[in-house]
Amino acid sequence: MTDYPxxxxxxxxxxxxxxxxxxxxxxxxxxxxxxxxxxxxxxKAHTVMAEGxxxxxxxxxxxxxxxxxxxxxxxxxxxYVNNWRMAELHAKEAPDRVRExxxxxxxxxxxxxxxxxxxxxxxxxYPRLAHVGDRTGLxxxxxxxxxxIHQGIEVYMEVTVLSLLKDGDRVIGxxxxxxxxxxxRIYKAKAVILxxxxxGRAYKITSNSWEGTGDGHALAYDAGAELIDMxxxxxxxxxxxxxxxxxxxxxxxxxxxxxxxxxxxEGKRFMFDDIPDNYKDQTSDTEEEGWxxxxxxxxxxxxxELLTRDHVARCIMREVKAGRGSPHGGVYLDxxxxxxxxxxxxEHIKKKLPSMYHQxxxxxxxxxxxxxxxxxxxxxxxxxxIRVNADTQESTVPGLFAAGECAAGINGANRLGGNSLSDLIxxxxxxxxxxxxxxxxxxxGTLDNAAIEQAAKxxxxxxxxxxxxxxxxxxxxxxxxxxxNVGIVRQxxxxxxxxxxxxxxxxxxxRTFVPGNIDFNPGWHTALDLHNLLVVSxxxxxxxxxxxxSRGGHFRxxxxxxxxxxxxxxxxxxxxxxxxxxxxxIPIPEMPDYLKEVIEEMG
Amino acid sequence: MKKATFSIRRGGRETAEMVDYQTEISEGMxxxxxxxxxxxxxxxxxxxxxxxxxxxxxxxxxxxxxxxxLMCMTRLDTIPLDQPVTIEPIRAFPPIKDLIADVSWNxxxxxxxxxxxxxxPDAEDGTWRMSQEDVDRVQEFRKCIxxxxxxxxxxxxxxHNKHEEFIGPRFLVYxxxxxxxxxxxxxxxxxxxxMHGIGYCNITKCCTKVCPEHITITDxxxxxxxxxxxxxxxxPLKRLVRLFRKK
Numbered sequence: 007m008t009d010y011p012x013x014x015x016x017x018x019x020x021x022x023x024x025x026x027x028x029x030x031x032x033x034x035x036x037x038x039x040x041x042x043x044x045x046x047x048x049x050k051a052h053t054v055m056a057e058g059x060x061x062x063x064x065x066x067x068x069x070x071x072x073x074x075x076x077x078x079x080x081x082x083x084x085x086y087v088n089n090w091r092m093a094e095l096h097a098k099e100a101p102d103r104v105r106e107x108x109x110x111x112x113x114x115x116x117x118x119x120x121x122x123x124x125x126x127x128x129x130x131x132y133p134r135l136a137h138v139g140d141r142t143g144l145x146x147x148x149x150x151x152x153x154x155i156h157q158g159i160e161v162y163m164e165v166t167v168l169s170l171l172k173d174g175d176r177v178i179g180x181x182x183x184x185x186x187x188x189x190x191r192i193y194k195a196k197a198v199i200l201x202x203x204x205x206g207r208a209y210k211i212t213s214n215s216w217e218g219t220g221d222g223h224a225l226a227y228d229a230g231a232e233l234i235d236m237x238x239x240x241x242x243x244x245x246x247x248x249x250x251x252x253x254x255x256x257x258x259x260x261x262x263x264x265x266x267x268x269x270x271x272e273g274k275r276f277m278f279d280d281i282p283d284n285y286k287d288q289t290s291d292t293e294e295e296g297w298x299x300x301x302x303x304x305x306x307x308x309x310x311e312l313l314t315r316d317h318v319a320r321c322i323m324r325e326v327k328a329g330r331g332s333p334h335g336g337v338y339l340d341x342x343x344x345x346x347x348x349x350x351x352x353e354h355i356k357k358k359l360p361s362m363y364h365q366x367x368x369x370x371x372x373x374x375x376x377x378x379x380x381x382x383x384x385x386x387x388x389x390x391x392i393r394v395n396a397d398t399q400e401s402t403v404p405g406l407f408a409a410g411e412c413a414a415g416i417n418g419a420n421r422l423g424g425n426s427l428s429d430l431i432x433x434x435x436x437x438x439x440x441x442x443x444x445x446x447x448x449x450x451g452t453l454d455n456a457a458i459e460q461a462a463k464x465x466x467x468x469x470x471x472x473x474x475x476x477x478x479x480x481x482x483x484x485x486x487x488x489x490x491n492v493g494i495v496r497q498x499x500x501x502x503x504x505x506x507x508x509x510x511x512x513x514x515x516x517r518t519f520v521p522g523n524i525d526f527n528p529g530w531h532t533a534l535d536l537h538n539l540l541v542v543s544x545x546x547x548x549x550x551x552x553x554x555x556s557r558g559g560h561f562r563x564x565x566x567x568x569x570x571x572x573x574x575x576x577x578x579x580x581x582x583x584x585x586x587x588x589x590x591x592i593p594i595p596e597m598p599d600y601l602k603e604v605i606e607e608m609g
Numbered sequence: 610m611k612k613a614t615f616s617i618r619r620g621g622r623e624t625a626e627m628v629d630y631q632t633e634i635s636e637g638m639x640x641x642x643x644x645x646x647x648x649x650x651x652x653x654x655x656x657x658x659x660x661x662x663x664x665x666x667x668x669x670x671x672x673x674x675x676x677x678x679l680m681c682m683t684r685l686d687t688i689p690l691d692q693p694v695t696i697e698p699i700r701a702f703p704p705i706k707d708l709i710a711d712v713s714w715n716x717x718x719x720x721x722x723x724x725x726x727x728x729x730p731d732a733e734d735g736t737w738r739m740s741q742e743d744v745d746r747v748q749e750f751r752k753c754i755x756x757x758x759x760x761x762x763x764x765x766x767x768x769h770n771k772h773e774e775f776i777g778p779r780f781l782v783y784x785x786x787x788x789x790x791x792x793x794x795x796x797x798x799x800x801x802x803x804m805h806g807i808g809y810c811n812i813t814k815c816c817t818k819v820c821p822e823h824i825t826i827t828d829x830x831x832x833x834x835x836x837x838x839x840x841x842x843x844x845p846l847k848r849l850v851r852l853f854r855k856k
Binding site for chain 2: 046047048049050051052054055105108109110111113115116119120121123138139141143144145148152153155156161163186215216217248249250251252255256360361364365368369370371476477478479482520521522523525526527528529530532
């Protein structure tokens with residue numbers, strides 16, 4: 007019998023970013039006991055990095071907006087391989103979720119008539135992003151945190167989950183360790199919600215923090231759940247490129263929403279050169295029209311800088327490859343130019359983009375109100391993740407739910423900026439609601455002590471070896487390889503090479519050595535994270551090899567075109583009985599007539 | 610490549626020593642990069658907190674050459690490198706290990722502050738109307754990233770250990786954000802005076818100086834709250850009124 011401290015709750019939420027917090031609030035509101043496990047301190051999750059805003063068709067700035075337009079924008083942006091039901095629920099429910107935040111104390115920027123102000127963003131036909139300057143994610147997480155602490159949710163900070171525990175087919179809790187003393191813990195739960203965010207740390211250049219190691223993806227996969235759409239990675243077009251230590255840090259799309267433009271080293275505004283056919287009639291053909299759009303002219307069409315992220319990232323890559331990049335391998339993002347158009351431009355920029363102003367001033371010694379920024383693509387978001395039921399967010403494993411970035415479906419092949427924060431609150435709520443229902447209908451399971459002992463023993467192995475591999479070096483090598491071989495531009499041979507490389511890295515990861523003891527030891531943590539990174543990297547590579555076409559965040563040099571055959575299914579990855587990764591096609595169900603009509607109506 | 614030496618606190622809750630590490634310096638590096646490099650090269654078990662690496666999450670607070678700062682926003686070219694750069698955890702709270710301090714007290718304090726209580730929605734669509742001018746000052750307070758550097762430099766906490774009686778600048782800013790929220794109907798003035806110890810603040814403005822978000826903590830948050838307390842409890846006329854009311 008194991009004698010690890012055991013904590014019992016009806017619902018355990020793993021991850022305390024926007025989705026996890028929203029799920030915890032909903033579940034505890036439904037009257038069940040909730041434990042919330044955070045990898046870091048509460049309120050520090052990657053959600054704080056979201057800058058631009060949350061998309062919700064409230065129509066405050068343009069009354070032509072409604073859920074139908076939002077739905078069709080999301081489907082178009084995702085290149086129609088989205089889970090249409092999720093896209094529908096998201097578009098319909100986001101406005102209520104945003105208003106709810108206001109009733110919990112969030113203070114959004116206001117319109118002249120005192121309503122929540124909405125800003126333009128890539129791929130959204132109308133101004134749709136509720137925002138607070140360029141720190142919307144902080145506002146979201148703080149609002150949920152400050153509301154949640156009065157709800158009786160038990161918060162476990164700096165606790166890392168090692169594996170999910172099962173009773174038969176069903177998930178009944180997790181094994182974790184608390185960071186300070188490195189001691190194992192068991193969390194028993196009638197339902198578990200994963201809300202662990204992304205996988206950016208699988209890549210060298212990323213906007214993600216150390217936490218984005220695909221924990222939820224790997225935990226779910228190991229527990230037998232399916233992962234879908236893993237080939238679709240969003241490379242955000244504008245990350246910082248200089249100095250080297252800040253490479254990858256995000257530069258919000260809000261810069262372009264406020265009128266920022268992209269230029270190459272020849273001073274040319276290159277985004278006008280390549281506008282995809284399905285966006286031609288929504289995109290302006292002149293610089294003058296683009297400016298009118300960002301300043302609120304309802305008759306103007308959006309500038310090409312506000313095309314979808316996958317496309318903008320590729321255009322930047324094209325300019326750099328053609329030798330028209332900036333000195334440090336990016337292109338120029340210029341917001342300072344708006345001084346030609348408005349009087350108090352520097353003040354306006356500081357007011358609208360305060361954290362961008364500070365970020366560049368402090369980290370790059372550059373004043374964005376006078377000088378263009380150097381930017382280039384950075385690994386930002388994974389569209390793929392745990393396959394869930396659209397309405398309940400339950401995974402393919404009973405008792406296991408997922409929400410937010412670690413769940414998949416809503417975004418299809420490419421996510422629109424601003425759809426992430428709204429995804430967190432729409433599906434966080436749904437996950438909390440349905441996990442609570444599940445918990446009320448099911449009792450606690452029976453723990454399998456042998457499985458717990460085995461997982462705990464495996465976790466301690468890096469201390470028991472007499473020397474071995476440095477986990478930081480393995481992580482670094484993995485990131486280099488994924489960046490080079492399964493990055494923005496992909497081709498078959500390189501990805502096969504990556505699969506072989508992953509095998510080699512797996513055997514190295516089985517030989518890690520960590521000095522010191524189990525007290526708050528980041529080296530140990532890095533060693534444990536490797537498994538998760540390797541699982542998601544393999545899933546990405548396998549799915550990307552199979553998808554022999556280019557779509558959204560997945561671009562194949564050897565198959566540059568879009569193939570309608572591939573629009574009919576999603577790729578799913580699952581652990582086979584033998585332990586290997588199995589890939590299969592899941593047909594996309596036919597859209598009901600009323601949604602087809604919406605797509606047709608919106609053009 | 611140029612090298613620099615970093616003298617970093619190593620140890621647990623009880624005992625610790627300063628250990629020197631050398632690492633290479635490249636253009637644009639911040640202190641957190643140096644700590645990461647040292648972790649990867651020579652001290653894998655060196656504990657530090659960090660998340661966003663862009664000054665937005667407030668995790669990597671530390672004392673760099675004795676100055677409370679975010680490690681991720683402190684460029685090496687702004688500090689002298691001809692002598693060892695000291696890095697220590699923030700001192701107003703007990704150390705846990707290496708650069709990590711036990712900041713759990715802050716999370717307990719926040720729970721004691723009465724939560725947001727909005728008035729009933731009064732716009733036709735079931736929400737509220739607020740003008741930008743009315744939310745500007747609250748938005749300043751809501752920029753706070755909870756790095757607790759203001760708590761760290763506050764002498765009431767740091768030197769006098771009044772953690773039992775005083776909530777510190779961070780939570781006075783939090784209380785101000787609630788009190789000045791255009792929709793809020795709760796009254797926290799009594800608590801500020803009695804439970805939260807606002808009287809302890811003697812306006813030395815050290816907190817304002819170290820705030821990485823440039824929140825004007827003392828002038829915009831604490832002083833107006835102090836004025837509310839004074840108006841409510843020390844205004845002779847109001848005291849008289851209260852005296853009669855009590856009867």
